[in-house]
Amino acid sequence: MTRVTAVAAPLVLGLALLGGWELACRSLQLPVYLLPAPSAIAVALSDHAPTLFAAAWVTLSSALLALVLAALVAGPLALSAAVSPLIERAVQPLAVTLQVTPVVAIAPLVVSWAGLDHPEYATTALAAVVAFFPLFSGALTGLKSADPDLERLFDLYGASPGQRLWRLRIPAATPFVLEGVKVAVGLSVIGAVVAEISAGSGRSQGLAWTIVETTHQLRMAETFAALFALAILAVGLHALTRSAETEILRKWRGR
């Protein structure tokens, strides 16, 4: 497959689907509150661009803040679990429980704790909760992934625990940490969206909130516009982390 066809194939499919959609809406004369035509969505997108941008920023910033918070907890915790089997034993079941409990189920609780005045606390907290596990488990797996023969070499030369951590375990963990970050970035957006939807109306003004509000008011063209913006946001974040990962790994292993 050439580069051109690789880029063109999904574009052509997307355009064909949009064309079919547009045609169906016009020929069936569907009401806008059921299914707006792509052209109507495009108009909504350009009309409401400033508010959509602002809403996207709200969602994005709480997801990114959540990532930072989750990393600040997951990193040191993974380090201590990697050094001490006792800590690992103590933390692991809790981490898994946190991971398998659906975020939708705890969202209403967290939203009510945050209160009506500060729904953004809830979005950030929930996004951080879902981002925590991939960061933690990626780092812990990575820290324990070093080649056993290399570990033996460190024994042989009498390496101190600090030297072992700094010169062996942390560099060996790099690919796993990057993978964890990639997963966590996607999940943090999902966490923020779930929280916004749970908060419903209120002061949270993110993209998911826009989707809920406009659906209630049957402004479907705007709903789709917000959905589109959310998809772009997620795809953009993913692409960004993936290219960062590739770049860092290239440096890490030298090709």
Place this chain on the structure above:
Amino acid sequence: MQDVVVRYDDRTVLGPFSLDLEPGSSTALVGPSGCGKSTALRLLAGLEPPTEGVVRRAAGRGETAVVFQSPTLAPWSSALDNVALPLRLAGVPAALAAERAGAALARVGLAGSELRKPAQLSGGMAMRVSIARALATSPRLLLMDEPFAALDEITRRRLADDVMSLWTEGRPAVLFITHSVEEAVYMADRVIVMSPGPGRIVAEARLADGFPRALRFRTSAAFREAVEQVSQALQMAMESPA
């Protein structure tokens, strides 16, 4: 190493086993897989304690070097940093460690590849880096666990010659494990044949010819005879279970 026995979960994997390595000697261990060769090597390295018996090591901390079957390099570090690692762990300042690591790389014929990372090296080159790392600390005891097993015949012969000429410089006591009888006879002045697990010494051959091996040593009658002798001992060991 005196009357050493190693058991894992009541299963004896090695011994009773006694072995003395003289300074400056080169000893090869051959035996069927699972006879505890690698365990013996780890005991000599001090990486593992024996279940019974005593291991006395004249070489102190940092005076023993191990070359594993795979190059065992840190993929994130350049060849130079990999070779410098044991020196850095011993507290040698970065600049001096880099200088000595560079010299060690040059000795194994890798001058100019200092900044390459393991993924950018061929199998033979990576093994050379591994050997340079072992030699960088000027060890008194050099242990090699099937160091050439993963390499092609041409590369392993060349590397065997290079290792031996490097060995004559510092003359550490060398012990290496191999599957290849020819390699054992070529590289060692003393070949020890082990029985299937739990491994014991069943035969020992000493070779008179000195080092470095003469150009046509592989085709000499003495070499062929020694290979034949060791092969027979190995075959008998494998046929009669211990």
